[in-house]
Amino acid sequence: MLASVAVPIALQSLIGSSLNLVDNLMVGRLGETELAAVGIGVQPFFIFWMVMFGFVSGSATFMSQFWGAGDLKNVKKTLGFAICVSVGTGVVFFICGMFFPRYIVDIFTDIPEIKPLAAEYIRIGSFCFLLLPITAPITFCLRTTQQTKIPLYISSFAFCMNTFLNYVLIFGNFGAPRLGVAGAALATVISRILEMILALIVVFRGKNVISGNIKEYFGWTKDFSLRVVNNAIPTSLNETLWGLGTAAYTAAYARVGITEYAAVQAGRVIESLFMMAAFSIGDAALILVGQRLGAGELESGYQLAKKLLKIGSIIGVVFGVALIAVAKPIIGLYNFTPEGAKFTFYILVIYGAKMGLDLFNGINIVGVLRSGGDTKYAMVTESLCVWLIGVPMAFISTMWLHLPIYFAVLLVCSEEVVKFFLLIKRFVSKKWVKNVIHNL
Helix, strand or coil: CHHHHHHHHHHHHHHHHHHHHHHHHHHHCCCHHHHHHHHHHCHHHHHHHHHHHHHHHHHHHHHHHHHHCCCHHHHHHHHHHHHHHHHHHHHHHHHHHHHCHHHHHHHHCCCCCCHHHHHHHHHHHCCHHHHHHHHHHHHHHHHHCCCCHHHHHHHHHHHHHHHHHHHHHHHCHHHCCCCCHHHHHHHHHHHHHHHHHHHHHHHHHCCCCCCCCHHHHCCCCHHHHHHHHHHHHHHHHHHHHHHHHHHHHHHHHCCCCHHHHHHHHHHHHHHHHHHHHHCHHHHHHHHHHHHHHHCCCHHHHHHHHHHHHHHHHHHHHHHHHHHHHHHHHHHCCCCCCHHHHHHHHHHHHHHHHCHHHHHHHHHHHHHHHHHCCCHHHHHHHHHHHHHHHHHHHHHHHHHHCCCCHHHHHHHHCHHHHHHHHHHHHHHHHCCCCCCCCCCC
């Protein structure tokens, strides 16, 4: 059961991570300055994704439980609500990215060589803020209705298009202009447009189970809207604060130097190849446990969550060892200086060593607690650990103690240890085991 849901999600996540890696490798061939610029340029997109992911993930709690209860009508209403809120958020980010990119870049770095390249990347890529709010909720709805292969096929198409367009636009192949960093942004926008169009065609022209007339996605009652919002706002705040915290790490690392930040940026992208695929178990937990809870099988949902946490932690350890094993060959694909390659390798060893812990915490927050609507506890736990431990460690280690970049990364990881103890206590208490759709 886990494999049927998690494997397609894992492959889709792996494709998404591979897309980022291809971007990084191609831009990395231009030099460390260009790679660092893209690392800064993607920060507003990362923050937006966290905001949107948080709200859609909170909405997916209801999609999953409604599906488990056999209530397709309210599945569609929840989807429509998630799209409307996401589009409204996307418009705000689009305005900021299109008209004020230099101000955004100033938040993250003071290195003059990086600023114009990063600002151009943000301005061109800002159209993604209008595309993802449609594609992402549809993807989540397809997953919660256990149609996980459809998003996989759509992502595969987008990956192929993005890779081809990167090759053409970054380096000026097939007679196209050599656009460099701007080409990477333009390739992403075009592939996202095609991805959204394909998703709409598959769902509505293909008469999918979640398709319907426009009225079926609206008609929300006050009680319905408040319940979804009360559950989704904490998840949105959770992901937003986590995303801002990760962006704060970037602001600390990017002030150390171009080589150091390029190493961090490459390390994150390489880690995500393993991390995002493994995190598919968190998405599967939200779907599978949520369906049990929605059907009123509370104890069965708890036992299933317990098994998924064990499996996820073991997979995290295995993936962590694999990351360390392949670190040097992957780093060799970049155009790094010897110092940059050394920094990246040390960072990847740290990421690999803690991946089992990351998986336990991630599955607990994204999958288990959210499946039962325990979103406020998840938000408080993650936000406090990031902002009271991780962010101070990042700035103290880089700006005050002037430690090597890999030591700074190691100290920041201490927040995951504290988070582990808080989450395991909550899980064992069973306070998260709830049916959130009762009487809706």
